[in-house]
Amino acid sequence: MAVATQSTPVEVKKPAASSTFVRVARYTVVRLFTLFVTVVIGIYLTILIANMGGHVDEIMRNDIRDRITQQFANNAAAQKLSPDTRKQLIERSITLEENRVGLNQPVAVRNFKFLTDALTLNLGRAINMTSDSGSKEVRLIILGRLPATLLLMGTSELFLFFVSVFLALSLSRSYGSWWDKLVITLSPTSAVPPWFYGIFFILIFAALLHVLPFGGMTDSPPPSNPVDFALNVLKHLILPAASLIISSFFLSIYNWRTFFLIYSSEDYVEMAKAKGLPARDIEQRYILRPTLPTIITNFALTLIGVISGAIITETVFLWPGLGRTLYQAIGLYDTPVIVGSTIIYAYLLAITVFLLDFVYALVDPRVKVGGN
Amino acid sequence: MNNLKNSFREVLRYPSAIVGLTIIFLLVVTAVYAMIKIPYSEAIRLWRGGEDVWYQNPKFAPPAWINFFSSKKLPESFTVNSANGSMTKTVVPGAQNSSTINISYFFDFNYDTYPQEMLIYFKAKYNSKQPFVSIAWLTPDGRKIRIDDLGISADQTLWFSQDQRLQQRLNGAEPMQALFEDPKTNAIAKGKYQLQITGTTFEPGSDIDAQFVFQGQVYGLAGTDQARRDLMVPLLWGAPVALAFGLIASLGTLVLTMIIAAIGTWYGGWVDGLIQRITEINLVLPFLSILIMIGTFYSRSIWVILGVTVILSIFTGSIKSYRAIFLQVKESMYIEAARAYGASDFRIIFQYLIPRMIPLLIPGLVSSVPAFVFLEASLAVLGLGDPVLPTWGKIINDADANGALYKGYYYWILEPAALLMITGFGFAMLGFALDRIFNPRLRDI
Numbered sequence: 001m002a003v004a005t006q007s008t009p010v011e012v013k014k015p016a017a018s019s020t021f022v023r024v025a026r027y028t029v030v031r032l033f034t035l036f037v038t039v040v041i042g043i044y045l046t047i048l049i050a051n052m053g054g055h056v057d058e059i060m061r062n063d064i065r066d067r068i069t070q071q072f073a074n075n076a077a078a079q080k081l082s083p084d085t086r087k088q089l090i091e092r093s094i095t096l097e098e099n100r101v102g103l104n105q106p107v108a109v110r111n112f113k114f115l116t117d118a119l120t121l122n123l124g125r126a127i128n129m130t131s132d133s134g135s136k137e138v139r140l141i142i143l144g145r146l147p148a149t150l151l152l153m154g155t156s157e158l159f160l161f162f163v164s165v166f167l168a169l170s171l172s173r174s175y176g177s178w179w180d181k182l183v184i185t186l187s188p189t190s191a192v193p194p195w196f197y198g199i200f201f202i203l204i205f206a207a208l209l210h211v212l213p214f215g216g217m218t219d220s221p222p223p224s225n226p227v228d229f230a231l232n233v234l235k236h237l238i239l240p241a242a243s244l245i246i247s248s249f250f251l252s253i254y255n256w257r258t259f260f261l262i263y264s265s266e267d268y269v270e271m272a273k274a275k276g277l278p279a280r281d282i283e284q285r286y287i288l289r290p291t292l293p294t295i296i297t298n299f300a301l302t303l304i305g306v307i308s309g310a311i312i313t314e315t316v317f318l319w320p321g322l323g324r325t326l327y328q329a330i331g332l333y334d335t336p337v338i339v340g341s342t343i344i345y346a347y348l349l350a351i352t353v354f355l356l357d358f359v360y361a362l363v364d365p366r367v368k369v370g371g372n
Numbered sequence: 373m374n375n376l377k378n379s380f381r382e383v384l385r386y387p388s389a390i391v392g393l394t395i396i397f398l399l400v401v402t403a404v405y406a407m408i409k410i411p412y413s414e415a416i417r418l419w420r421g422g423e424d425v426w427y428q429n430p431k432f433a434p435p436a437w438i439n440f441f442s443s444k445k446l447p448e449s450f451t452v453n454s455a456n457g458s459m460t461k462t463v464v465p466g467a468q469n470s471s472t473i474n475i476s477y478f479f480d481f482n483y484d485t486y487p488q489e490m491l492i493y494f495k496a497k498y499n500s501k502q503p504f505v506s507i508a509w510l511t512p513d514g515r516k517i518r519i520d521d522l523g524i525s526a527d528q529t530l531w532f533s534q535d536q537r538l539q540q541r542l543n544g545a546e547p548m549q550a551l552f553e554d555p556k557t558n559a560i561a562k563g564k565y566q567l568q569i570t571g572t573t574f575e576p577g578s579d580i581d582a583q584f585v586f587q588g589q590v591y592g593l594a595g596t597d598q599a600r601r602d603l604m605v606p607l608l609w610g611a612p613v614a615l616a617f618g619l620i621a622s623l624g625t626l627v628l629t630m631i632i633a634a635i636g637t638w639y640g641g642w643v644d645g646l647i648q649r650i651t652e653i654n655l656v657l658p659f660l661s662i663l664i665m666i667g668t669f670y671s672r673s674i675w676v677i678l679g680v681t682v683i684l685s686i687f688t689g690s691i692k693s694y695r696a697i698f699l700q701v702k703e704s705m706y707i708e709a710a711r712a713y714g715a716s717d718f719r720i721i722f723q724y725l726i727p728r729m730i731p732l733l734i735p736g737l738v739s740s741v742p743a744f745v746f747l748e749a750s751l752a753v754l755g756l757g758d759p760v761l762p763t764w765g766k767i768i769n770d771a772d773a774n775g776a777l778y779k780g781y782y783y784w785i786l787e788p789a790a791l792l793m794i795t796g797f798g799f800a801m802l803g804f805a806l807d808r809i810f811n812p813r814l815r816d817i
Contacts, residue, residue, distance in 0.1 A: 038649070042656030049665050056669050185388065188800035191742035192793055193750060199768070199777070199785060207777050214778070311660055312750050327754065330664050338661065346656040 024369050031357065035350040039343075040119065046342045047114045050335045051107055060127075060333055061103060068093045101127050114339055121347075123340040128332040129325075138340040142322065146307075148217055149321035152237065152314070153306040156244035160252060161302050165295065168256030169283065175261060183253050190251030195312040198243035202316075205239060212239055215318035240317040244310060259294070263287050292363045300352045308345050379731075382809050389805030395798030403615050406608035418605045419762040426600035430488040430587035432774075434783045435595040435603075447483040447588035455495070455581040463579075466572075473503075473571040475582050481512075482562045485589055486548040492569070493583040494528040501574040505582075508570070509551055512563025517542075517551065524571075524580070595783050597767070598774045606762035607787060613674070613763045614745045614795055621678055621744035625685040626737050632686060633694035634725045637702055638717060647691065654687040663747075667756030674758040677751060681744065690736070694729065701728050731810050739803030742796035749792055764788035 051057070072078045072090050081089070095104075102110055117124055123138035130136055131144040171180050205212040213219070217236050223229050263269070269286045288295075311323035318324075322341060329337035361369045383389045410418070418425060428451045439445050452458040454475045464472045496503050507519040507530070519538055520530060532538065532547045542550040554561040571580040594603035636647040666680050701707065702725070710724050751757060752765025753772065771777075771784040 034649075034652075038652045039656055042653045045653070045657060046662070049662055050669075059669070184804075188388070188797050188804060191746075191796035191800035193746050195750065195753070196746065196789065196792070199789060202777055203782060203785065207780065207782070308658075311664070312754065315754065326658075326661055327664060330661065330668050333669070338665070342658050342661065345658065349656060 027357075027369055031354060035354055039346045039350050040115070042346055043118055043339065043343055044111070044115055047111050047118075047335070047339055050338050051111065056333050056335075057103055057107065060101060061098065063333075064097045064101070064103075065094055068097060114335065118339050118343040121343070123343075124336050126329075126337050127334045129329055129334050129337055132320075138336045141325065141337060142340055142344070145320060145322045145325045148319060149314070149323065150306065151233070152240055152244070152319055152321055153310065155237065156241040157302050157306050159241075160245050160248055161299060164249065164252040165256055168253050168260055169288075171253065171257045172260035172264060172287075173279070173283070175257070180257070183250055183257065186250040187254040189246070190248055192247060193312070194244045194247040194310065195316045196243075197246050198240060198313055198316045201239045201243050212236075215316070217320055240313055240319055244313060259291065260287060263291055290364075293360045293367075296359055296363065297356055300356060304345070304348050304352060307348060308341075379809060383802075383805060386805035386808070388801040392798045392800070392802030392805065395794055396802065399611055399615060399795060399798065402608065403612035407612055410605060410608065415605060415609045415762060416760055419601065419609075420760070421601070422599065426596075426602070427491070428585045428587075429591055429596045429600040429602060430589065431596060431598060431600050432779075432781055432784075433488070433587075433589055433591040433596045434781070435593055435787075436590045437593065438590055438783065444484045445482065446485055446590045447481065447487045447586075449487075449586060449588040449591045450479075451583065451585045452477055453581070453583040455583070459582065459584060461581075468574075469576045470572060470574050471578075473569075473573065473580050475569040475571070475580070477567045477584055478564055479567075479586070480563070481552065481560075481565050483588075484560065486546075486552050486560070488587040488589060489548070490532040490551075490587065491585040492530045493585065494524045494530070495581045495583075496524050496526055496528070496573075496579070498526075498573065498575055498578040501578070503571055503573040503578055503580050505569055505571040505580065508568040510566035510568060511551075511554075512561050512565065513554060515555075594787060597770055597784060603767065603784070603787060606764070606767050607791065609762045610764035610767070610788065610791060611795075613761055614748065614792070617674065617678060617748045618741040618745040618795075618799070621681050621685070621747075622737055622740045624678075624682040625740070626690075626733055628682065629686050629688075629691050630694055630726060630729055630733065631721075633691050634698055634721050634729075636691075637695050637698035638721050638725065644695075647687070647695075651687040651691055654684065657684065659684055660750075663751060664754065664756060667751055667754075672756055672759055674748070674761055674763075677748070677756075677758075681747060697729065697732070698725060701725060735803055735806035735810050738799055738806055741799040741803075745792065745795055745799075764792050 068090060072086060072093075078086055078089070098104055105113075123142070125136045126138050126141055129141055131141040133140065133144065135141070167183075171177075171183060174180060202214055206214040213236050215236075218229065218232050223232050264282075264287050266286075269282060272282050272286050308322065310321075311327050313319070314321045314324040315327055326338065326341050328334075329341075358369055360367045383393070406415075428449070430449055433449065434446070436448050439448075454461040459475055459477045462474045464474070466472055492507065494505065502523040502525060504521070504523050506521040509517040509519055511517070518541065519532070520535055522528075522530070532551070535547065538547050539545070552560050552565075567584055569582050573580065592602055592604060594607050596602055632647060636644040662684065663677060663680060667677060670676070707720065707724055710720050715724070748757070748763065749765030749768065752763055752769050755769060755773075757763055757766045757769060765788070767788040768785055771781065771788075774781070774784075776782070776784040
């Protein structure tokens, strides 16, 4: 996770001309509108790519024809029908199946329907995928996989965020120390993505030492006792969570540490030191306070990341989360599921970006909502 | 120029930069070596080749150097051929145009496991009368085992393990076991073995050549995969592919980002606004999902994926930070001067604005290479790698698909993984050092 610099306008307070209410209201409307348009265009592009200009339709049509012809070929009762009747039946089944999937409508109409459905969060039904309970509702598929992703990403991302901010603060206090140099030396380890560490962890802890499982979320069959079940899940959680953490750990600490160091070399911090203020006060009032907007931004983006899941890490560890579901959905040409997970992410991002502007104004007295 | 020299001298002050530079240098040497040693078309032929190319190799064989680290020595693979003189061949002319051909080969076998398979490929020259061969096996303890007697056609292959007559003669025992085992102790008999082929031809000008392929349990410097392919080919060729993908993606992204940011800031107004809006939309798009969709639905060619990667990577946060810097540069005196003497917009953007940013570009360029190298590997691991090119990610994908971690073929994953990791670390270490040199705010901390 990189430390994102603040991207919203930070303006120095000027004498207020119009009333605060009008300014905030106008800002809210304009900002919400631009964000909504952004989401609409983003989702529409995703839908376009998910259809590949009708290229995917061709694949799906052939797929359906293949499957239904195969079904009839394997059906003993169908063998007894006359060739003509059977052919008619096959053609009718293919048409029915194509209508069910929605292939009878032109691509543009379908894309538009996808868009309006997605924007109203009417996620509809999946084409091929089913949830664990057997439902084809996209909502249920996503909700069914959400807990696994929340558990994995929540554990690792929150741990990563808080531990790296705290360690970075203490490192920035003792910069140049042995630990500081160690973190700098180890920060290139983050060039390697989490799934890569995952493969190594599987090799060491599952294949060689046999102490932790290769993948999955529980043993099969899962233990029935709730305590055993929780412990079992925990055992399966260790490796994927560890690989997600290790791959960002040192770089994250390094980035935060550098960020805090830049702020602690400001003149007002030197001034506070010269005045003889205690170190803790300097840290809380003079370093943490002005960096708060950035910390909050990163925390908010971390939370969104928790929900979107990790496609490859989940695939490597066979973790039944949203990332792996998305990958499976793409493999099955399941546009509703792809669009469904994208729209949720897009909405969350837009809402977060919108709310952050207000949060900045709350934590930083120099920032005014909609001030120019 | 002097500036550049100073920067270079400064780079050498950082140990991590020296390590990084060394790694990158070695990678470039490997890449050049690979491209000279195995030309592109040859690499593709080898990588896509089946049994006809790789019949000499064992399957799933670890590299030969594994014997250094293990007390249990695994037999190494080799191939000898009477046509090139690596097997001794004598021709004794006989009566009525016939002749006797003796082909024999001695080899030391001091290993602790049986080989995977042994094969003999016969090549015979004749018009109408097929030559006849009998094959015998001499063990170190002096036993002589008859392998087979057969008439051979122009191209004939004998698989020891699949020879029904040999198995019957060995009372149903596995040929590989029976041939290398001492029947008294039931242990592997170590020592000098001999393969004896005695052939008879019945025509003038008729000839026999034999190739003996010994498929051991280890092979070469890199080992082999499920299709008997020597992993050295993809390991070597992975270097130029990874470097090309990483550098082109990184350079393309950065240069395009910079040009677009410069144009946006220079013209301002709606151009700038449009770029900002596109950046916001791109933030909503799921980057990896789109790449997976392109790979699944449309094309797996590495160049298509590269293009999409660059396009999606242009409009990200970095365009905003460049914009912020360009906004400052735009107000400088020398730009004012250029405008005063009537320089065109194009000239100002490309001759005045962008060159100012090049020092800032270098650390970012180096640091973003690993991300792109691993992106290619990630897609390959998901099964979306280029179907033609041999890459490191493809090896991991093959290994993963064949259950290498479960079955203990660790070399298969560790070799490409180590190379990927070294590449990533090399660029990351150099990038970090460059960042500290070119970014004055970081210089002292």
